Amino acid sequence: MSASQAYVSIRGMSFSRGDRLIYNDMSVDFPRGKVTAIMGPSGTGKTTLLRLIGGQLLPESGDIIVDGRNVPALSRKELFELRRQKMGMLFQTGALFTDLNVFDNVAFPLRVHTDLPESMIRDLVLMKLEAVGLRGARDLTPAELSGGMARRVALARSIAMDPEIIMYDEPFTGLDPISMGMIVKLIRGLNQALGLTSLLVSHDVEESCSIADYLCVVSEGRVIGFGTPEELINEGNDEVKQFLRGEPDGPVPFHFPAGDYRADLLAGGK
Numbered sequence: 127m128s129a130s131q132a133y134v135s136i137r138g139m140s141f142s143r144g145d146r147l148i149y150n151d152m153s154v155d156f157p158r159g160k161v162t163a164i165m166g167p168s169g170t171g172k173t174t175l176l177r178l179i180g181g182q183l184l185p186e187s188g189d190i191i192v193d194g195r196n197v198p199a200l201s202r203k204e205l206f207e208l209r210r211q212k213m214g215m216l217f218q219t220g221a222l223f224t225d226l227n228v229f230d231n232v233a234f235p236l237r238v239h240t241d242l243p244e245s246m247i248r249d250l251v252l253m254k255l256e257a258v259g260l261r262g263a264r265d266l267t268p269a270e271l272s273g274g275m276a277r278r279v280a281l282a283r284s285i286a287m288d289p290e291i292i293m294y295d296e297p298f299t300g301l302d303p304i305s306m307g308m309i310v311k312l313i314r315g316l317n318q319a320l321g322l323t324s325l326l327v328s329h330d331v332e333e334s335c336s337i338a339d340y341l342c343v344v345s346e347g348r349v350i351g352f353g354t355p356e357e358l359i360n361e362g363n364d365e366v367k368q369f370l371r372g373e374p375d376g377p378v379p380f381h382f383p384a385g386d387y388r389a390d391l392l393a394g395g396k
């Protein structure tokens with residue numbers, strides 16, 4: 127993929143947590159204007175990858191190029207600007223401000239980061255709320271929203287500054303099927319309407335396959351599969367297929383590495 131086709135390009139990136147190597151000389155390109163779902167076993171480092179792209183974590187080595195800028199090499203100020211101008215994030219922890227109503231939650235980034243007059247902020251906020259179907263809920267407080275509505279308000283807030291890339295971390299978690307369907311539709315729809323590049327971390331294989339142009343499957347510090355959902359489901363290697371089909375038996379072991387079971391039992395103690 128050429129640099130202009132990739133919005134995010136990672137080259138030879140390594141990152142550890144303590145003794146544990148989370149990424150080992152990892153390289154991958156995330157295409158511009160597409161939805162790519164990052165999938166893989168629990169604890170493998172998917173959220174970590176989003177945080178590395180967002181510059182909240184610094185790799186030990188390698189390049190993380192976002193729209194031509196190498197994130198680890200940026201100064202604090204440059205990183206702040208890049209995030210403000212180009213990146214939207216919808217993390218599980220991205221809770222709404224409970225003391226602000228829906229309108230003020232969405233207006234918050236615009237008020238903090240721009241000098242726009244209040245009349246223009248009003249138009250922008252209503253536009254974003256309309257996009258997520260909640261213009262009519264502008265005066266409600268977060269306590270008055272369902273979980274699905276709150277997630278949509280958070281989504282409106284994360285697109286308030288018109289980002290070029292939006293990163294979603296587990297956006298479907300804890301939602302009922304109808305709310306989940308709405309978020310699925312919104313992620314896909316916003317990607318198209320706003321020409322966004324979207325990265326989505328999710329455990330929901332079915333939902334992810336239904337909206338992602340590409341899947342990136344990571345395991346043990348590297349990318350083990352990258353392609354369209356059809357390509358990976360039909361032609362991926364055994365590990366990728368096992369993961370996508372949710373099969374408990376396969377190249378990925380069910381058991382965390384352990385010594386001999388019988389010897390362990392006979393040894394007593396802990």
Ligand SMILES: Nc1ncnc2c1ncn2[C@@H]1O[C@H](COP(=O)(O)OP(=O)(O)OP(=O)(O)O)[C@@H](O)[C@H]1O
Nearest residue numbers: 143148166167168169170171172173174175327329
């Ligand atoms: N703040 C932290 N300090 C130390 N280790 C951490 C921290 N955050 C995450 N880790 C470890 O880094 C590894 C990768 O975590 P990460 O949350 O990126 O995985 P994940 O693939 O997103 O997992 P899941 O699918 O379960 O959410 C895990 O082993 C985790 O225990």
